Amino acid sequence: MLRQTPRFLLGRASAAATRWIRPFSTDLPSETGGDSKFIDSWKKTIPNIDPPKTPSAYMKPRPPTPSTxxxxxxxxxxxxxxxxxxxKEVDMVIVPASTGQMGVLPGHVATIAELKPGIFSVHEGNDVTKYFLSGGFAFVHANSVADIIAIEAIPVDRIDPNLVQKGLSEFQQKLSSASTDVEKAEAQIGVDVHSALNAALTG
Amino acid sequence: MAMIALRREGRRFAAPLISNPINPLRSSLASSECAFTCLPPNKIAYVIREQVVLGVRSISTQIVRNRMKSVRNIQKITKAMKMVAASKLRAIQTRAENSRGLWQPFTALLGDTPSVDVKKNVIVTISSDKGLCGGINSTSVKISRGLHKINSGPEKESKYVILGEKAKAQLVRDSKKDIELSITELQKNPLNYTQVAVLADDILKNVEYDALRIVFNKFHSVVQFVPTTSTVLSPEVMFNAVLENACSEQGARMSAMDSSSRNAGDMLDRLTLTYNRTRQATITTELIEIISGASALEG
Structure with a gap:
């Protein structure tokens, strides 16, 4: 596939020139041993204390980018x-990126997307699970792994439409009566979230 | 008169010799003995008579009894602290475990680079505000000092950003000039994401750095915590680090309080033994006196 080509070429070039201190961030390291350079310098300077662990030691290693x-x-x-x-292994997800809805299928190019409040749907065969996200980030890696980080995520069927309508009108009122910049910004956020919720429920 | 008093006193001195050899009161008695020998004889009698009036006879048992009372109170306190730590641990452990997914995307994306060699290094040391929690704070301070040592030289410098009272107290002594920022009373309210996000934002805005290392204790089990250093500072990573450290703190406090209540129990047992032996010895001596007095009258 074409998406593999640059990686392949770069891999050749870099192997010949210098060792990468860190491989491409999208091209995840398949094994996570400790940083040997750090451990060596630690042992040289402070021989009587064990070097601290790093978070990657607690993480399940991510799979390498497969060829197919x-x-x-x-x-x-x-x-x-x-x-x-x-x-979770799924067929497709659709994330509410700030630039518009973005569908992610297996083998998607590596991307980082900022998310706006909206619907995040998970497609699994014929099943579609919808969550409302309050905004966050999506990291799509080249090895068909997508990480979605959000502050809040709620299944859409648990949202009460009446409360959404009430909240929307409340914040719209606040926005019109806001005097300071802070109040205005707070009200604007409220309106944005509630209209996104409203759109999610009706749309 | 003085003779009687002296005899009484002699009996008192003999009492500890009869009782068990590990008498905790030996030292106090020895010092009072010494004080008596320094005085002229008529004064001794006076001092002794006064002490007899104040109930000098039971002084040895009284001291042990007071000591037992205070040990019992300490044990009560440590037991209560253990209970409190256990219940807090349960609440915070689930939260820490649930937040473990949060940092993984960042580590997967950016990786760990503890060996990065740059000019301006900042070490974020996470510790607790309260003490009596075993070695977790000194561990994070030791690790931070180590990182500081590695990353300071003629061309590089390291600064500390400290979270929590205890690491501040330890680091202020020798590296006061390297402390850039210190934040305490983090756990006054239960830890929440918003608060930590604001805190991380604060550090990112106010501290100049090229590389940043967070030092915290990762919770493994009640008795085990692993010092960890993370090189990504995002609110998400920070949130997990703070929770893990709080969890380790409660776990360490729980085991520390457990062992101190056990130690207090042991001490109480020893003191009870001493107390009973001393009491028994006094009773025996008194009985012997009465009996020998009676038999002297008969004869």
Missing amino acids: IPSKLTVNLVLPYDSVLSA
Whole structure:
């Protein structure tokens, strides 16, 4: 496939010239040993204390980019208080990027997208699960892994439409009566979120 | 008169010799003995008579009893602290475990680069505000000092950003000039994401750096925590680090309080033994006195 070509070429070039200190961030390291340079310098300077661990030691290593496009996309949807989806294999996800809806299929090019409040849908065969995200980031890696980071994510069927309407009108009122910049910005955020919620419920 | 008093006193001195050899009161008695020998004889009698009036006879048992009371109180406190830590741990452990997914995308994307060699280094040390929690704070301080040592030289410099009272107290002593920012009372309210996000924002805005390392204790089990350094500062990573450290703190406090209540129990057992032996010895001596007095009268 074409998406593999630059990686292949670059890999050749870099191997000949210098060792990459860090491989391409989209091209995840398949094994995560500790940073040997750090461990060596630590042991030289402070021999009596063990070097501290790094977070990657606690992480399940991500798979390397396969040569053929896999049939499934691995999705992680994480929140500060929960991991809603953890390494779930799905067919497609649609994320509410700030530049518009973005569908992510297996083998998508590596992308980082900012998310706006909106619907995040997970397609799994004929099943479609919809979540409302309050905004965040989506990292799509070349190895068909997508990480979605959000502050809040709620299944759409748990949202009460009446409360959304009420909140929307409340914040619209606040926006019109806001005097300071801070109040205005707060009200604007409220209006944005509630209209996104409203659109998600009606649309 | 003085003779009687001296005899009484002699009995008192003999009592600890009869009782067990590990008498904790030996030292206090020895010092009072010494004080007596320094005085002229008539003064000794006076001092002794006064002490007899104040109930000098039971002084040895009284001291042990007071000591037992205070040890029992300490044990009560440590037991209560253990209970509190256990319940706090349960609440915070689920939150820390749920937040573990949050930093993984960032580490996957940016990786870990603890060996990065740049000019301006900042070490964010996360510690607790309260003490009595084992070695977690000194561990993070030691690791931070190590990182500081590695990353400071003629052309590079390292600064500390400190979260929590305890690491501040330890680092202020020798590296006061390197402390850039210190934030305390983080855990006054239960930790929440918004608060930590604001905090991370604060650090990112107010501190100049080329590379930043967060030092915290990652929670493994109640008795085990692993010092960890992370090189990505985002609110998400910070949130998990703060939660993990708080969780380790409660775990460490729980095990520390558990062992101190056990130690207090052991001490109480030893003191009870001493107390009973001393009491028994006094009773025996008194009985012997009465019996020998009675038999002297008969004879």
